[in-house]
Amino acid sequence: MPVHTPVIHTTIRHILERPHFQKAVVIGDETSLNRTVTWVHIIEVTRLDELLNGNELVLTTGLAWHENEALSLSFLQQLIANNVSGLCIELGTYTESLPAAMIEFAERHHFPLILFHEKVRYIDITQDLHSLFIHQHYQMVKELEDLSSSFNQILLDGKGIEEILYEFHRRTRINVCYLPIQGESYFYPALSLKEQEKRVKEWIEHKTWHHRSLHTSRPIMVLTHYFADLIAYKDGLAFSEFDELAFDRCATAIAQEVMRTTYMEERRRQQEERWMHDWINNENNQEEVNSELQQLQKGTFHSMAVGLISKNHLLSSHKNREGLFIQKSMLARSIFEERGITLLATSMPHAYVFILLYPGSISASVFRERLYSGYRALLKEDERGTFPFFEYLVFGKTVKAPTDVPVSYLTAKETEKVKNRVPSLALPFYENLHLFRTVLKMEEEGDIDDFIDEHLGELLRFDADRQGHLIQTLRVYLQCFGSKQDAARELYVVRQTLYHRLDKISELMGEDLFSSPKRLSVELALHAYEYQTGTK
Structure with a gap:
């Protein structure tokens, strides 16, 4: 595949190559020539106020300040403060030469001064540069559309995150790194293992890199939840508008890929975990349960609880309730994993069931507090959605052994029964039913x-x-x-x-x-x- 030439952002150096600038004299260093220019503007006033947006090339004859050194210096200071890219001055008509203080100030701030010693038609310069900017903007939009199409095709082909990173680098010549919360990091182009480990460690600790490369980052969010950081970095020029927009599209494509792979993994996991049905219903032997749990966690789980959502609560008009459950399971898994809790999810004939497992040896009260915290986080996610899901979630008794999980499931059903009759039940956990347990027996x-x-x-x-x-x-x-x-x-x-x-x-x-x-x-x-x- 051929190397792609990225869209150029116009700099002072590029503008000096235009026909109208062939006889111009430049006062400036290499840094000043790399300033980005996005527009050109003629100014013949001394107070700029809010006339500028930044990154303009300003054209002037010096009419308003040519006889006043202090005024000329103030004019230049305002331009630099407004992030103007450069100043073109026609000498001869009104201004014979520039004050030394003005030149010294410009050099100190790496600000280019472009001098015309002959009379020039600023109208021709603005027309030429405006045409250039408009053409480049059109090219940028076209390039971004083409890039988005490439990303979409990669997603449809299921080629994965590495291919997306490669395509971004090929189009922009910008280095890129994908750092997930869990899983393998990707650098493109690849770095040495030692350098990768160094940069990952530094990013995790400081959310920045202290080496000289310029860098920018985007969080990868899926279902409003943070999954990874995407970092673009390079040497030399600052990131252009095209670079930033292309990077946004790369981040969106990666978020879609993460969503797709996470969804497929959740679906596969739920299809393979039919053994959970037998476990919940107390119909399989303990050796089988222990074998399945060993695949999840080396060692043993010390605290467990069952949560469930009755399917009766969900809108019968929802066309893909199982797909919705997979998405919500992904979200719940992420939230509880942040609290050290492993979540198993499965769909029963009349309810969606979550089994929550904690490997550490903690008290039942601490485990419940972590469950409470996760439950409240899920309710906040409900507030962001279009219809409730987790507000129907109820929990059974906290147990210590896998053999008691069926008990937690049965008590979750009791909690749901009370919750349906007593909507004011704030924390729908079996341990919080108190006297309602006696009411159920009655x-x-x-x-x-x-x-x-x-x-x-x-x-x-x-x-x-x-x-x-x-x-x-x-x-x-x-x-x-x-x-x-x-x-x-x-x-x-x-x-x-x-x-x-x-x-x-x-x-x-x-x-x-x-x-x-x-x-x-x-x-x-x-x-x-x-x-x-x-x-x-």
């Missing part, structure tokens, strides 16, 4: 309605007849541990109203309401009522 035995009526029946009937808000008052009062001041504030009522309600509650339920056994029964009845009605 429901299994058919005792829940009788229990609610026995302990709350009088209050419920009073509220139904007179809208007395006694159930709400009792719940808040108990939550505030008997503090009347806190309860009144939570209920947004004055204390006298609260006192009146508490007196009525005592009248209907007895003065021993807050004795230890009865209080426990009342709180259980309140939880059962919330479970039955879905309201507090």
Whole structure:
């Protein structure tokens, strides 16, 4: 394949090769001649304010400042401050020569001064250079479109990240490096192993390279999550507009490739992990489970929990629910891996299931905190999406042994049952169900309605007849541990109203309401009522 000539960004050196500049005299060094020029502008005023965008070549006769050395120096200072690339001056008509201070200041800042000792038509210069810039812009757009097409073809052919890096380098002659969070780094052109290790280490520690090469970088983001850094570096001229735009397209192509390969890997993994179904349902032997887990992690996992999302929650109109699950699994895997947790995902007939495993020997409370942190991160991802997914995620009991994972799965189902009936459940983890676990047992035995009526029946009937808000008052009062001041504030009522309600509650339920056994029964009845009605 032939070497491609990249789009040139116009410099002072290139402009000096144009016909109208053949007799011009330049005051400037090599650095000044490499300044990039993107436009040309005629200026005959001394106050520039916001007239310039930067990278212009300014043309002037010196009419506004030729008789004032201080004014001429101020004019030059403003040009340099506005990042102008160079100044062309016609000598003879208004300005015979430049002040020494002006020349010295320009040389000190590597700023080129281009002098015309004969009368020139600035209109011809602007027309010539504008035509050049417009033609180069057209060429740049055409080149970028061609580059994007090449990247798309590489993606369609499945040739991988290395081929994308090669194509970027071939088109731009810029060196490039791909540094993933996990996996192998790529440098193109290749460097020695020692130099690669040095640069990777320096980038990880400082997010920059301290050697002389110019460099710029882009994060590779997939599903709003950070996967890698892409770094372009070179010696010599600064990055041109074409370089930056080409690099953006390279980063986009690599993000698409990462997305494709990660998606395919997730899909393959889920197809191969049908053994998880048997494990969750307690239908395979322990040796098979241990063998599969050994392939994931040398050693043993010490903390485990099952999470699930019922398929009933997802829109039946979603045409590719399994594809959606694969994408969400990729995201969840990345988030939990940041917290040291290995995630396995599989699709069951009625639910999507995640098995979360932690290899370290930590307490159950620390493991749960990491699960909480990951769960909250997933909810934030939901906020960025068009419809909820992870808000339906619930978790079972935390267990220590693979043989107990089926227990975690069953308890996750119990958590989901409570979550469906009690939407206010903030952290849907089995350990946070507390009294709702007892409520579930009562429901299994058919005792829940009788229990609610026995302990709350009088209050419920009073509220139904007179809208007395006694159930709400009792719940808040108990939550505030008997503090009347806190309860009144939570209920947004004055204390006298609260006192009146508490007196009525005592009248209907007895003065021993807050004795230890009865209080426990009342709180259980309140939880059962919330479970039955879905309201507090």
